[in-house]
Each structure stands twice: as C-alpha cells, then as structure tokens.
Amino acid sequence: MSSERVLIIDDEPQIVRFLRPSLTAAGYEVVVAVTGGEALKAAATQSPDVIVLDLGLPDMDGKDVIRELRSWSKIPIVVLSARDREAEKIAALDLGADDYINKPFGIGELTARLRTALRHAAQKSGEQTRLKAGALDVDVLGHAVTLAGKPVKLTPKEFELLAVLVRNSGRVLTHRQILTAVWGPAHTEDLQYLRVFIGQLRQKLKPSAQAPDYILTEPGIGYRFNAEIG
Template sequence: MNQPLGRILVIDDEPQIHRFLGPALDAAGYQHHRADNGVQGLREIATWSPDVVILDLGLPDMDGKDVLVKARAFYDGPLLVLSARDKEGEKIEAFERGADDYVEKPFGIGELLARIKAALRHRSGPQPVQSKVSFGGVEVDLDLRYVTRDGEPVRLPPKEYALLTRLISGNGKVLTHKDLLVAVWGPAHAEDTQYLRVAIGQLRQKLEADPAAPAHIVTEPGIGYRLRR
C-alpha cells in the first residue's frame, strides 16, 4: 500500500462537503479525518496532528475565526479556510487570526487540491535559501540584486525590488496588503494601499507577458497578492 501524501483534517458541519471532499481526497492519495464542529476539530488537531487543516468559518458551536485563534495556540501547520463568507473584512480577519489560505464556496476540487499541495510544500519545513529564483521568463538573482526578463536586464527602483523579494519570500502564499505595506514602506504606511497598487502595477508592466492578465503576480481580491511561480 502506498503511503498517503498527507493527513488532511476537514472541519465542516455540512455533510455534503464531506461527501464531496472525502472521495476526492482519497483519489488524490490523501488520508483524511472529519470533524463536524469546532470543539471536535480542535480535539482532532491536538490528537491526530494533521499536515493540513481545512476549516469552515460557519460552525454550529463557535465561529471558525475563534477556532483559528485557539488552534494557533498549539498548532503551527497550514490552516486553509473554506467558507461561503465573501466579505473582504471576513477574509482579512481570518488571515490576521492565523489562516494561511482562503477558498470561497462554491469551489472547484482542482483549485482546492492545488492549495493543499502548496500548503504541504510549506509544511515540509524551511527550504534551502535560493540565490536565484525564476518564474515565466523572469530571473531574480537575490545575491546580486539583479533582475532579467527573457535575458534582458530589468531596472527596478528599491521599493519595487523590495516588494518583489517580499512576494518571493511568501513561497506562493497570499500576503495581505498590510503585510506588504509594512514590510516595504514601514508601519506608518500600513493603510496606504495606493502605494501598493501603483508598485504592483509597475512590477506587472515590467515582468508580466500580459500585465492586464497577470499570470504570476496574482491579486487575491480584498486581501493582497501572491507570487505564482
């Protein structure tokens, strides 16, 4: 028997979600457990030690965001929120309380499996520091602070370069507007999203094949950005 690719805990009170996800996770090679409420979910996290937790926010006994806070007191693995709540404030609060990713219901199983795969990469521990990173036709030499696209040098002002390297450090995870603004412009500019929008637009113009439909510097509406390599 093949070893499972990972242990996935699904905390959701909707039976149809479990009926949908269970066979899909089995077919993809994952081992999975089910929890129908927050208390049971926290118990399973503590006793089963899953590699990834998929958490619904609308649980019958407590709000999923409270489960996030309680889980983060003892669990440092990936927590992926699965929810029908589509308000920007809900998403941002979930990230601030410890979520690593957020998938809206209804969702495609292909997208969810891709997010799980990415979460497991993060779970595998710190990766060796890379001096060179590539995506599309772009290459970034982090030692030399040198960027090329299709072999041609790309000049990036300090803020744009700092933003690019922060996105790279996210390793595919979504980074919130606040996270990026504080990292690049400092705490005094945590709410100055216009700075971020302009800088992201400039990076896309210089690095994307089609800046109007970016394939790598990707927007997570209402939340932030991620770098897809």
C-alpha cells in the first residue's frame, strides 16, 4: 500500500467523487483543490508527493499552474485533461509536467502513471545513473551498455541520447526537450535528425522483432523510455 499524498486539482465534482475514493483505496492520502489559486496554496502548505492536474480550471489555465509550480517546486505533475490536442500536451510537458493522460481514463492507468512519476522523482533526487530493464543494463557514469550480457557499441551522441532517456525513465520527453538536452537550443526544430538517432538506437537495442521495445513513441509529442520490462 502507498502512503504518498496526492493533490487533485480539478473543478469537476464527478471527477473528484470518482478519484477521491479510488486513490484512497489505492493507499494514497488525498487533498483536493478546485481552483488554481487553491492548488498553489495547497502545493505550498500540504506537501503533496504528486499532483494530478486538470488544465481547465475556473480561475486560471492549468498550464499557468504548472509554470508557477515549476518556478519553486519539483513535485511530479500528471496532467489529467479532456484537451487532447497535441499542442496542449506538448506545451504542458515542455512547461514541466511529468505525464499527460486524456479524459476519459481508467483508474488502473492513472495509478500506474502516478507510481511511475513518483519513482522518477525518487530516482531524480538521487540522480539515476544505473538502470537495468529486462536484458538491458545501462551504466551512465561508466558509459557502458550491455544487452543480454553483450556490450552494445554506441556512438557518443547515441549514448548521450540514451542517457537522457534513462535519466527520465518512464517520463514523456518532448522532441524539444530531447533536442535541447542532447544537441542544444539551436537544434530544437531538427526533428528528422532526432528520428534518425532514435531509429539507430532502437536497432541496436532491439536485435530481433521479438525483443521488447525500450524506447516508446508518443505520437506527435516525443519519446518515453520503457523500464517496465521484466
């Protein structure tokens, strides 16, 4: 059972009535805010471990809540919204949201995403430098990658790209975030360049059609490193 505190920021009573008992049953302590102003106060005074945020709030846009929170807090944020346009998702993620789920949604998916966001936050606080997932072993500090015990030869840029994905394991990274981290702010529009490198990495990490996918595509948004491989 979880003991983390989750702050729900949503002004739809039916969503709150569904989420509060569902998350309580999953072991979370639940705090609710229905406006952006209440949310920012609760985030500062209630010490939530993770936030579930709707973008459509009565007093301010949810993206402004993300922007304000990220000016002082690293609390993981999972956006839960009916806005399904790619531009909205990209904007929220670029501002610092950790994940994005469309309404309608399943509670199983939401709790899984919350666990991933919390795990990522814990890893980031200690900085993720070693990751084992399935047959893959990535040693970021040692600049070494093995697959099924065999060394994987990567170019310096391929390794840098993989390291960014690994450090953010389970989190959706937008094209812009990845390009800025690996190639710098002057290359934020070089999507084809990124696709080529992602393709090369996938080929080296997926030697056969039956092998698992370590790098997942979020269509129109970016990529997510999949560490949920046994």
